Amino acid sequence: MLQVGLTGGIGAGKSTVARRLAELGATVVDSDRIAREVVEPGTDGLREIVAAFGDDVLAEDGSLNRPALAAKVFGNEENRARLNSIVHPRVRDRAVELTGKAPADGIVVQDIPLLVENGMAPAFHLVVVVDADVELRVHRLTTSRGMDEKDVRARIAAQASEEQRREAADVWLDNSGAEEDIRAAVDELWHNRLLPFERHVREGTYPERGGPKIVDYDPEWPRQARRLIARLKLAAGDKALRVDHVGSTAVPGLAAKDVIDLQMTVASLDDADALAETLTGAGFPVRPEFTRDTPKATDPDPEHWRKRMHVSADPGRWANLHIRAAGSPGRRYALLFPAWLRADDEARAEYEAVKRETASRFADIPTYADAKEPWFAQADARAEAWAEREGWTPDPAA
Structure with missing residues (x-):
C-alpha cells in the first residue's frame, strides 16, 4: 500500500x-x-x-x-x-x-x-x-x-x-x-x-536505473535529501543513530548523477538487518547486489566497505541508502569525502572533470565507478591531509 x-x-x-x-x-x-x-x-x-x-x-x-x-x-x-x-x-x-x-x-x-x-x-x-x-x-x-x-x-x-x-x-x-x-x-x-x-x-523492488548521466548541480537536491532523511528517521526510530546526505549531490556546485545518496548510521549491522523489512515498507527496498557482508578479496581493509544497501522505490526520485555501523572506516570515509570537496574548490573542479570524462566513455554505472578508482586512490591521501589540517572529525556517533 x-x-x-x-x-x-x-x-x-x-x-x-x-x-x-x-x-x-x-x-x-x-x-x-x-x-x-x-x-x-x-x-x-x-x-x-x-x-x-x-x-x-x-x-x-x-x-x-x-x-x-x-x-x-x-x-x-x-x-x-x-x-x-x-x-x-x-x-x-x-x-x-x-x-x-x-x-x-x-x-x-x-x-x-x-x-x-x-x-x-x-x-x-x-x-x-x-x-x-x-x-x-x-x-x-x-x-x-x-x-x-x-x-x-x-x-x-x-x-x-x-x-x-x-x-x-x-x-x-x-x-x-x-x-x-x-x-x-x-x-x-x-x-x-x-x-x-x-x-x-x-x-520490494525498485525502478530500473539508467546509465551514468552527469547533470549540473541542482539546488533542490539538499531539500529532497532532507525529506528522505525525515522519512527514514521516522521509519527506523532509535536504530538510526543518524542519517546524513552524502555523495556528490551533497556538495554544492558539483555536477553529479541525479541520485541522492544517504548514509544511515546504526550501532551494528545486526540493527541494519532488523530494519530491512521496515525500510522496504517505507519505500526503500534492499538492493542485494550492492550489499556487502563478505568483502572483496582485493579490499585492503576487509571492514572498509561492509554495509547494507537500500534504494528508493520511487520512480520520480532515485536515491541510495547506505547503512553502515558506527565506527566503521567506510562510514567515516562517506562523510569525509563530501566535506573535503565542499571545502576545496580545486579538488571539486578536478573531480567534476573526472566524472564528466568518465561518464562520456562508459554506459553502465559499475564500469563508470571502477574507472574513477585511480582518481580516488590518489585523492584519499589529500582528503585525509585536509582532515588532519582542519581537525575534521565525523560527528559524535563516529
Whole structure:
C-alpha cells in the first residue's frame, strides 16, 4: 500500500485533485470530512467541545456553530491548542480505521489541509502539494464561496508559507490554470509515478536505473535529501543513530548523477538487518547486489566497505541508502569525502572533470565507478591531509 499525503492552501483547488485521484482508483481519506463527522450531534467530540468552550458554540438545532467556535479559537493559541487536542486524535484514529480498509495493493491519499503545519510529511511515502497564485485563491473564495476578502487573506496568512510547503512537497501541482490542465497533471502523476511506486513498495523492488548521466548541480537536491532523511528517521526510530546526505549531490556546485545518496548510521549491522523489512515498507527496498557482508578479496581493509544497501522505490526520485555501523572506516570515509570537496574548490573542479570524462566513455554505472578508482586512490591521501589540517572529525556517533 502506498500512502500519499495531499495538502495545499485554502482556495488552491486541493478538492479537484482529490476528486480526480478518487476517480482514478485511489482511496481518499478526507480529513476535513472526518473532522466534521467526529463533532456531529451526539458524538463525544461535540460534548467535549461544549464542555471546553461553552454552550454558546452550539447552534439552535444542537449542531456545532462553527463561526461561534472560530471566533473563540482564531488568534487564540491556547484555545486553538485545546480544540486541536479534542479533534485531532479522533480524526487520526478514524483516518487509521479507513486506511486499514483499503486494499493491500491500494493507493491511499490522505487529504490533510494542515499537513505541513502539523509536521506530518515524514509519515507518507509521497507528499503532493496543490498551489495557486494567492490573488487567484482570494478571487476563487470570495466569488465561489462568498467569503469575506479580509477573512480569506487572514486565513491564508495563518497557514503555511509557500516556502514551508515547498520544503515538504515531493510533487508540486500548480492549479492556476484551467481544470483540464490540473486533471491532466494528476493523470500523469498517477500513471507514471504513483502506480509504479505502489507496485515497487508492495513487491520490494525498485525502478530500473539508467546509465551514468552527469547533470549540473541542482539546488533542490539538499531539500529532497532532507525529506528522505525525515522519512527514514521516522521509519527506523532509535536504530538510526543518524542519517546524513552524502555523495556528490551533497556538495554544492558539483555536477553529479541525479541520485541522492544517504548514509544511515546504526550501532551494528545486526540493527541494519532488523530494519530491512521496515525500510522496504517505507519505500526503500534492499538492493542485494550492492550489499556487502563478505568483502572483496582485493579490499585492503576487509571492514572498509561492509554495509547494507537500500534504494528508493520511487520512480520520480532515485536515491541510495547506505547503512553502515558506527565506527566503521567506510562510514567515516562517506562523510569525509563530501566535506573535503565542499571545502576545496580545486579538488571539486578536478573531480567534476573526472566524472564528466568518465561518464562520456562508459554506459553502465559499475564500469563508470571502477574507472574513477585511480582518481580516488590518489585523492584519499589529500582528503585525509585536509582532515588532519582542519581537525575534521565525523560527528559524535563516529
